Amino acid sequence: MKVTIKDIARFAGVSTTTVSKIINNKDENISEATRKKVLGLMKEYNYVPNKIAQSLVTKKTKTIGLVIPDIRNPFFPELARGAEDKANEKGYNIIFCNTDDDIEKEENYINMLVEKMVDGIIFTAASKRSYEFKTVEKFPVPIVLVDRDVEVEGIKGKVTVDTFVGGYEGTKHLLELGHEEIVFLSGPLKNNTSINRLKGYKKALENFNIEPKENNILEGEYKSEWGYEIVKRLLEKGKKFSGLFCANDLIAIGAIKALKERNLKVPEDVSVVGFDDIYISRLIDPDLTTIRQPNYEMGYQSVEMLIDILENKEGYKENIDLIPKLIIRKSTAKR
Amino acid sequence: MKVTIKDIARFAGVSTTTVSKIINNKDENISEATRKKVLGLMKEYNYVPNKIAQSLVTKKTKTIGLVIPDIRNPFFPELARGAEDKANEKGYNIIFCNTDDDIEKEENYINMLVEKMVDGIIFTAASKRSYEFKTVEKFPVPIVLVDRDVEVEGIKGKVTVDTFVGGYEGTKHLLELGHEEIVFLSGPLKNNTSINRLKGYKKALENFNIEPKENNILEGEYKSEWGYEIVKRLLEKGKKFSGLFCANDLIAIGAIKALKERNLKVPEDVSVVGFDDIYISRLIDPDLTTIRQPNYEMGYQSVEMLIDILENKEGYKENIDLIPKLIIRKSTAKR
């Protein structure tokens, strides 16, 4: 049978209070003698404090919920790892949940997490709609938004990437290489993350005195299949362009594939810029020039912020906007 | 303030016992009238049972630990997702932990999980050494091994992939295409998973009456960098081969890159087979012929097994060996 605090107290001939104080390092007022004795007994009997019992009284579980669309999306493992690293550093654990961008699943998971009394939640929301979680309303579980900036009732903070800058920098890079006909392959324009990327693209063009053309902007999905299909179709229609800016690396990878199949060379014939810098972008041929999203950082900092909130740290930032960075590799060249 | 079972009981004018029974669907002996009343009150007051309190008495947390090397390794997101899907289906949550194949971290995490009273643990172990976790010894937390087959004290089951078959099938495919000089690029040969893959390679050669040559077998790391470096070196040394079997897709991707840089065409000059079928293997150029590891399945089935154990299901299999499958794409061709 498991040995409990009572057993240790009995063996040591002290009260559970004393043992408890020693467990929690609140031992200013414990004599060295009893401290040593109790510690010894704990070791001897392989005593492990029961966290559940602790949680019941302290109202803290040292557990954080991580609610993301899908860990298989190459975007999220980095973020998850960053989150887990910070959490572990601070003695927290992470429960992870996959929502598939399904609003119902999101609700279910959030509610489950609240029931399990997680101390806080890191949340990547599916849509732009505003959220209200009834359990969160009742129980003050702090939520930190990550990556996607949406309206959530009672949100405590957010960590995002300035995609406008990313969109701007990527386009500017292409422009500076002499490209003028630049097609922008966007994901679904249903949240600010996507919309701002496009705004950055337009702004860069304007700064170069080029009027953004509507038919150079295509809205699709964040998938390589879509990148492949749309470029194939574009080429079949005889569309001319020398620059291609893709809203994520997956789209870029599909696009490059389609280009190659039509015997167009990257970057000699078409320069391609991606977005994200997922693990494989440096592995494909040619190595992809892309905008690096600081995903690991986002995970890491969101947990850092959450824990600051939990521990009532003063003066934490409640709004971190990370700056993405242009990574020049081999898929772009002078026109 | 949170509303508790006591509040509901008070409002309904019944005892907490009655409410508890209703919460847990043990309401055979509850009158329809009080049942409805209580259910109504629960809804009205937005009552959510406190899982922590429940866990303290039932000794079940409905939480499972998932201990893996690194979620960023493209191998693991699939596995993690499979595990999470099954867990969610059964009302469990998953705490995930990254060990970086570090034995000390493994121990720490396992101990943390036991302290948090997870109901069971899914574990991908780093090394071939045998494990003994002192907390697990004391508290009967079932562990199911996944992917890597090692000795762990008190293990309850394991889900692995028959890598021998994979090694065999991949080599056979190359052999049937007429390749005779087949180089095998192995990862570290420190566990059965890796060793059996190599054994499968050798066996296939023998079946084709070809003596496996020691200098056709290279041991390195499961990384694209290594695949790139070793092939580059091989080529510089003037090594001749027309078939390349890589112990994982990452190695294959690096290898293909090196091949291309020396103007060797895949598959015209060299046929390449990978292992794993990670997400990107169909995105690279050319699409990679590979051995598909049923990673999602592994995660899914390991959790299924674990829950069977937890629920004392009779007759569950305690040893599942999944069969990998050859996926023929475009990186292999007739000699």
Added chain:
DNA sequence: TTGAAAGCGCTAACAT
């Protein structure tokens, strides 16, 4: 059909 009472393993005022 319902409830009283004990207890899960721990912490935290408040005494002493």
Added chain:
DNA sequence: ATGTTAGCGCTTTCAA
């Protein structure tokens, strides 16, 4: 420096 006591929110005998 240490102990007494109450209680966190729930389940579970056992009795009524």
